[in-house]
Amino acid sequence: MTNAYRKIGMSLLFCCVILWFLIRAERIDRYKSAIPEKIKIDRTVLVGGEGTPLIFVLFPSVVRASSCGGAIFKLSQSTIDAIESEGLSFFEDATRSRRKKSEGKKPGEKEAERKEAGYSWQETPVPDTWTSNGAWPGLACISRGNKNKLIRQITKASELPGSYYTGTAKNSNFATLVLPKLGLVIHNRYDL
Secondary structure: OOOHHHHHHHHHHHHHHHHHHHHHHHHHHHHHOOOEOOOEEEEEEEEEEEOOOHHHHOOOOOOOOOOOEEEEEEOOOHHHHHHHHHHHHHHHHHHHHHHHHHOOOOOOOHHHHHHHHOOOOOOOOOOHHHOOOOOHHHHHHOOOOOOHHHHHHHHHHOOOOOOEEEEEOOOOOOEEEEEEOOOEEEEEEOOO
């Protein structure tokens, strides 16, 4: 009988580990898909957040995946080089997320309407309200005790010229921040 319980326990543990990997892969994909395709990514540095991921996996259309979270990705060297040579003009046609780009143009939709729904890039420093208490809520939520040195570096770099950020006027609870000097791009969200 003990052997049967051990097998059941190991099977449950195995299922939990697989589920954890699936949830993590879904989160990475969700945050990566929010970044414009033009911004090439080499790898994931850190992903984190709060919320109810298990419920999200079971009922994705009913429950939000996370009330707070995001991901930090390593930029490709070609993207870093292009941003350093072009500056803000690099982002002129980086107005649609990978997700929006894959959706394509809808019948009857004008280009101006498509751009309005997308990104409007600005050079840093970010607004003082973002960093007045340290890292802004979405960025702080990514770390939750992990990689605090990295979060401090990102916060400090966001207060200096030479990086680029965006959110949308309609929904200012998310941000995408590109830090070419650190070689990073961050996408985060925070539901107020």
